[in-house]
Amino acid sequence: MATETTAPEATADQSAEEQLTEAIAAATGDTGAPAQRQLVIINWSGEFDKVMPTLIMGSVAAASGYKTSVFLTFWGLLPFVKDTRRITGENWMQKMLSFMQRPGISHLKMSKMNFMGMGPWMIGQLSKQYNVASPQELLEACQLMGVEFLPCQMTMDMFGLKREDMIDGLGEPVGAATVLELMTEDHTGSLFI
């Protein structure tokens, strides 16, 4: 009953609000589009304990209606290489780097207390025990909710990574100027992780 009586009021409020927005837009020469809140994350680190907040904040921002972009740069690009790629790159140094730091979302190390894989294993066990979503699940949620992942072109070149090495669904590789423009738009929060 209560919902039925409040519904027309809500519609009336909305149209009044729209009229006001239009009036303001006309007065200020604004485009008239409602303020789109935005989150920009620079994902630089690439370790489990840093990729997790990126994916959590990213998925929740998208779930809350924010336009969400994640710039994948330096170590932070490596988790977004396909899990099946073992050795990447063209020259020996690039190959050596991928050997030392295996790329892919399923091969994340800890930034501290890694202890030759003991740390990630224990965190994995605790995550299961407390039903914490895995990085794979969170990445899937981000992609479903429309988070835009933007690989850094310079990092791709330096590590010798090609588009086919990267997971599906990433945006076009971009550079710092593109990210800077996004970060300085109105109603935008930005994080460097």
Place this chain on the structure above:
Amino acid sequence: MSDIHTTVDAKGLSCPMPIVKTAQAVKNVPAGELIEVLATDPGSVKDFAAWTRSTGNAIVEQTEDEGVYRFVIKRA
């Protein structure tokens, strides 16, 4: 009171999955319809309040029973 259109069972799930699953479910719910969310994460009380403020959806009912939080949300 209208009927519940969709129920999201997020019991046992940790942040951010109750919000993420609800946001995904909401996409398939017509405006004005009700979504019921069941969660056991105590943080979800503040999180759903914040999420509804961000998205314009409204919590029309909120109860707690033996550690299970139940939110009834009206789709904007």
